[in-house]
Amino acid sequence: MKNNLAPLEPKADKATVRRHNLSLVLRAVHDAGESTRAGIATHVGLTRAAVSSLVEQLLEYGFVSEWGKTSSGQAGRPGTVLKVSRSGPAGLGVEINIDYVTVCVVDLAGTDRVRLVEHFDNRGVQPSEVLARAARLAARAIGSAAEQDLVPAGVHVALPGLVAGGTVRQAPNLGWQRVAVEGLFAQALLALRPAHRPLPVSSDNEANTAALAELWYGAGTEGVRSFLYLTGEIGIGGALVLGGELLRGAHGFAGEIGHMVVDPDGPLCRCGARGCLEQYAGQAALLRAAGIDADAGVQGVTELERRARRGDPAALSAIGRAGRQLGVVVSGAVNLFDPDAVMLGGVYRELMDWLAPAVDRELALRVVSGLWSEDGKRLRASSSLGDAARGAAGVIVREVLADPAAYAEREQG
Amino acid sequence: MKNNLAPLEPKADKATVRRHNLSLVLRAVHDAGESTRAGIATHVGLTRAAVSSLVEQLLEYGFVSEWGKTSSGQAGRPGTVLKVSRSGPAGLGVEINIDYVTVCVVDLAGTDRVRLVEHFDNRGVQPSEVLARAARLAARAIGSAAEQDLVPAGVHVALPGLVAGGTVRQAPNLGWQRVAVEGLFAQALLALRPAHRPLPVSSDNEANTAALAELWYGAGTEGVRSFLYLTGEIGIGGALVLGGELLRGAHGFAGEIGHMVVDPDGPLCRCGARGCLEQYAGQAALLRAAGIDADAGVQGVTELERRARRGDPAALSAIGRAGRQLGVVVSGAVNLFDPDAVMLGGVYRELMDWLAPAVDRELALRVVSGLWSEDGKRLRASSSLGDAARGAAGVIVREVLADPAAYAEREQG
């Protein structure tokens, strides 16, 4: 009777209703792209009067703006066009990766308004040094944003590693261990802008925010709200999106697909175990199998693609083998999670043409629900429109959209 | 901008608030076991006046009942004791399995009030025949419940197979394919009780409801709200619970762990693929490896346990090997899903003592977050208190608890 109590959600009252409907209307305006009070009212089921009142408040706070009248050839009085404001609150996303840092500012409508990239090999550099560098870039982005009347509501930092509770537990590719990123980044940013109010800082795994970018900004995946996202880089990152929500797991470490097992007695992995997927389908393994220098990095992958395109047998068989192993593991993940689609990102995107058939074959063979083969487009390359930085910025944007009242109170009160 | 729109949730108004708070108070009473209006008020954050009004309504509908006064030695006026009603709405759970059918009625407090089991080999029998048999048992259970003033609010049917949208897509162990269980069961039940209002019928995978039973009624797992549940039977069933919610996947087929891959070139599985976990750690494989007749069923497992207890080397090595393979696959699932715990049910429960060390070793080696070894109790045998039928009944109970107003309206209006 007292077992495994679900924590009770907070009570509801008038204020809750208002907050909820405020967010509802804002998101309706967001999703419609262009709409009127009356349109929103019929869409969300509120009366026109209620929507009017809510929109008035959203206008006041600067979340939406009016854009003249609808001049459609329809009968009746034309409505006032509502759009999500192109100025005001925005999201700031930071991606810290092996050899670059990307910072971007996304407005409420979801468009990328500022983007700064700095190439620099972060391996072996002191974390605080890297974070300070990222903070400088972020500060510049905030400046550019201000020129467009955009004010970041928060920063979300994405990193390649296990991150939870504001700290990087480990990031093997960066060589980091137990780094309090949120604190360090906030500190560095505050030092650069001492006059300003500190920006709320949050952090996440890079694969997670990349998956969210795919969800929110990806092209050609309309209606896909549950998918497994894989990104082949130095390591293999993964993330799970279920019903439009990121699956973070009990401690925030979900999605680590790179160390699922292909062969329990396979080659030793740097994680200490044997036969991890990374040793078969990771970038280094892929290049090595094709007879290319495994440390060649991005150039190596382009070279591999070139050879595959030429029909080089060694390249094709290397990709095919990796694809099969990838398919074996991914089919397991699909059996566990039953997603709508599997998206391949990172280096897999370039190799998709040769990789996909092998992966798909294993999926069709091994996915037990028998649903895999029924329609063809369930294995896809990830869209180029979403990257980890944009997803990170999107996290902030979604927070504002989910509770505009909270943001407004924070700013005003 | 118009990408992957999340469906907007319904608007909120006064009625929504009332429904929400009604459920909140009811669940608070449920969780506390015994409480007073004032206690609930401070716990959920509402005023005593509001709670009074809500409780009055819950009393009227029969969800809670008063049980005299608190006679604690505390100063102040004693409060009226509130408990979840032991009569009124209840949950009816039906588990249809290979060689038995279990039906049980669970009251709002979560106690098992009626339980009927019928042993019968359902393999190869016409689905409609099996469902009719189950419906007869269910009708008897409804009768017994009525004698205790319990009225089922709905039936939830659990089956060993892929079930979604009210139909069993396939249940290899029963030999079923595309059976519309909900419709057939509802029809059979209605035929037995023509005078009564038809009971809402829903259905689910048996592993899913077993996992929910573990969540709601299991012992010794307080605070564990995210776990991977495995049940070794003829096949290997699995389910994922995340933050107290069952993870069903995009089509309802999540949790199929039995066909994750141990060795891509391993023995052929009846699913058509090679090297599935089931071929290594399934009941048949386990018995065969230990030199016991694989068709011996439950007796075979008891025999295996006896031999293991005696120290029979063949038995121990068979279990150890299966444990290792199980551990390999489960570690992959843990990396992907990052649960709090892994629960082993079914035949694994009896073999836990010899199985667990091997499984745990692989987990400690392969779980990449490095969290596995930090505390010891993350691999557990599932509790004996929860079975699939009870979990199924619990699903109905939770529905009522989640929206008592809806239930009351359905009954009254």
Place this chain on the structure above:
DNA sequence: GGGCTTTGTTTATTTGCGGCACAAAGTCAG
């Protein structure tokens, strides 16, 4: 220009919670 339609606002009404006061029913100190 008058009828029709649609939009957005205004006004009155409803409803559910918060705040406060108060009666009820106990404990505790002397």
Place this chain on the structure above:
DNA sequence: CTGACTTTGTGCCGCAAATAAACAAAGCCC
């Protein structure tokens, strides 16, 4: 035993936010 104190549960009033209905505004169409 009695009065001070504490805690519980319940009226009563006010407020906020949504609904309902009426109305003015601003276009189409004949």
